[in-house]
Amino acid sequence: MNSNTKTGGVANLDAARGFYRVAIVGAGSLKGKEVAEVLDQRNFPSLEVKLLDDDESLGQLEAVKDEITFIQSVRSEQFEHVDFTFFASDGDCTRRNWQHVLKSGSAIVDLSYALEDEPGAVVRAPWVERQLGQSFTLELQPGPAVVAHPVAVVLGLLLSRLHAAAPIKRVVATVFEPVSEQGQKGMDELHEQTINLLSFQPLPKNIYDVQVAFSMVARYGEQSAQSLSAVTERVVKHYKKIVGGGAPVPSVLMLQAPVFHGHGFSLNVQFEKPTGVSGVSGALAGEHVAVIAEPEEAPNNVNAAGQGDILVSVNPDPADAQSVWLWVTSDNFRVAAITAVEVAESMAATRPRGQIQ
Helix, strand or coil, rough: CHHHHEEEEEHHHHHCCCCCEEEEEECHHHHHHHHHHHHHHHCCCCCEEEEEEEEHHHEEEECCEEEEEEEEEHHHHHCCCCCEEEEEECHHHHHHHHHHHHHCCCEEEEECCCCCCCCCCCCEHHHHHHHHCCCCCCCCCCCEEEEEEHHHHHHHHHHHHHHHHEEEEEEEEEEEHHHHHHHHHHHHHHHHHHHHHHHHCCCCCCCCCCCCCCECCCCCCCCCCCCHHHHHHHHHHHHHHCCCCCCCCCCCEECCCCCCCCCCEEEEEEECCCCHHHHHHHCCEEEEEEECCCCCCCCCHHHHHCCCHHHHHHHEECCCEEEEEEEECCHHHHHHHHHHHHHHHHHHHCCCCCCCC
């Protein structure tokens, strides 16, 4: 019996029955919890979902498919017989462990972006792929599938849909980043800054190295480990990869907003010819996009929370008859998690069924 039989036989028998074994690395993170929830809501055919994370979350209880389980440590043996591994961890954790996962034969879905430049990695966004009629060649041993940044997914879907209906000349996008994109630590820092400001206490600045409470900033402090410019570069890079020539590349400005959850987008879209609000609204409406017209409540971070749809309102541009303004909100983690699970669903056809290797 060869090593493939030892490590793959059990998983393949489960796959033959239509079930897969799944691992979520970073299961204690906000993104990891969202992936687990979407797996359940979409009835992903999983026999087992392993929750893995670092020391901070070990032993933490979580509910998976109405069953209570606990988060275990990330060890190479945890990936034996696993069919799909979702990396919802930070980039360092992904880089430490992804080779172990690859050797085990598991398919990799990376939400941390750590593997985006690895050989064979593909940036994916199934919503945009369906809109543009793209198809991927299925491989028995695919490289890492990197989930496109949720901002790139939203921009890609909206602009490719509009461009197909009325050619776009230029797009300028201002994107308002929530602190949840920095995980629980980012949310904690905004919360603590808000409390300390109101009580006239020094501000914690471990994540942003700048005041984000009651403030809108275009760059973080020098001691911050992250930068908004790096986020912007990733968004544009992912957009180009998933859209290709399907729509013009927007000019993007990222601003850090003092909000906990959900992206906001202010888009000015200039068309080759005058296109009215009704025409733009009709072109946008469809799968994963809800166009909110008056007198309904305008899109905001609160009503976008937990939504699988992108919320959009369309307004005329008084200065240019060929332009419209879009105000857009979306749940950043929900978009990322749905994208990740749909990627896994599309890769399921590559998993061996009914054959012990």
